[in-house]
Amino acid sequence: MAVYTELDEEVLRDFLSLYAIGDLHSFVGIAEGVENSNFLLKTTQGRFILTLFEKRMNPQELPWFLGLMGHLAQHDIACPQPVMARDGRVLRQLAGKPAVIVSFLEGHAREEITPAACAQVGQALARLHKAGQSYEAERPNALGPQGWQSVFASCTDGGDEAVAALITETKEALAAAIKAWPEANDLPRGQIHADLFVDNVFFEGETLSGIIDFYFACTDFLAYDLAICVNAWCFKAEQDYQPDRAAALLQGYEQIRSLSDAERAALPVLCQGAALRFLLTRLYDWVHTPAGALVTRKDPWAYQRRLNHFQKVPHVP
Numbered sequence: 001m002a003v004y005t006e007l008d009e010e011v012l013r014d015f016l017s018l019y020a021i022g023d024l025h026s027f028v029g030i031a032e033g034v035e036n037s038n039f040l041l042k043t044t045q046g047r048f049i050l051t052l053f054e055k056r057m058n059p060q061e062l063p064w065f066l067g068l069m070g071h072l073a074q075h076d077i078a079c080p081q082p083v084m085a086r087d088g089r090v091l092r093q094l095a096g097k098p099a100v101i102v103s104f105l106e107g108h109a110r111e112e113i114t115p116a117a118c119a120q121v122g123q124a125l126a127r128l129h130k131a132g133q134s135y136e137a138e139r140p141n142a143l144g145p146q147g148w149q150s151v152f153a154s155c156t157d158g159g160d161e162a163v164a165a166l167i168t169e170t171k172e173a174l175a176a177a178i179k180a181w182p183e184a185n186d187l188p189r190g191q192i193h194a195d196l197f198v199d200n201v202f203f204e205g206e207t208l209s210g211i212i213d214f215y216f217a218c219t220d221f222l223a224y225d226l227a228i229c230v231n232a233w234c235f236k237a238e239q240d241y242q243p244d245r246a247a248a249l250l251q252g253y254e255q256i257r258s259l260s261d262a263e264r265a266a267l268p269v270l271c272q273g274a275a276l277r278f279l280l281t282r283l284y285d286w287v288h289t290p291a292g293a294l295v296t297r298k299d300p301w302a303y304q305r306r307l308n309h310f311q312k313v314p315h316v317p
């Protein structure tokens, strides 16, 4: 569940009077998500999402994320558009937390993943990359190779035997991926979503209708975003690689933006890096989330299996 902060109706009504989005009909906390508190607001003018940013978010970074979402929405990317209050501000405080209202996107995350869905994800990702080129401010990727090392270091004392084995097995793969990682100027860079998992892409029927959750977005190799999608979309039952999905994902991407030879050649190592990034953040949460916490921990071993796949089969698709 992800409603860490309870909201009082009167306080919310006062808050909404700062915006020109109508009067409150109803509001309800949204169970999905783990990072922030999200509420669905219904007003006399329609539906909106209210997000209260919880403690893992650095408030100083919020203007960059909100600026990127606004920029992409203005460039016809179907993503949440931050709503300006009457005074022109998008970021305010509510219940002691940074708060933002964004537009509501229709659609739902898919339960069944098909090559046709992957092709649309590829197209949407390439459009996002192209639109992001004119958003100039940079945000370094805190979860790039340097970040992996510090996440890894903070996992090493804790956990049971299975965790200890995972740590031992990951150590070498981490060193190898860091050594093989491209240099900053080797590949085209730009704004990337960096977390385009199945739960962050909405479909209406068979048609992709929107992308949410930009709070890991950053400036990095464009092809790394594609590698994240290969990890997130192209495995069945958390382990069986689906080359037809990966082929469709890449083909969809290249219908909008061509990959260079260097990007194609780098994909296997970028896929290993992406697998490591999610293995490590999941491992961190596994080790550090207290038993009985409200949040369900995600399985780091699912990404160890992906990592092993890309180590053994160094080509994509």
Ligand SMILES: Nc1ncnc2c1ncn2[C@@H]1O[C@H](COP(=O)(O)OP(=O)(O)OP(=O)(O)O)[C@@H](O)[C@H]1O
Pocket: 002, 030, 032, 033, 034, 035, 036, 037, 038, 049, 080, 102, 103, 104, 105, 106, 199, 212, 213, 215
């Ligand atoms: N703009 C939007 N339009 C419609 N629904 C939305 C929108 N933003 C969020 N939601 C709903 O809220 C849920 C949680 O959102 P989100 O995934 O951004 O939460 P989070 O806690 O920040 O993320 P996560 O745990 O995935 O990092 C989504 O699954 C979706 O149901």
Ligand SMILES: N[C@@H](CCO)C(=O)O
Pocket: 195, 197, 216, 278, 281, 282, 298
């Ligand atoms: N998408 C991430 C979690 C939130 O960013 C994962 O599945 O590990």
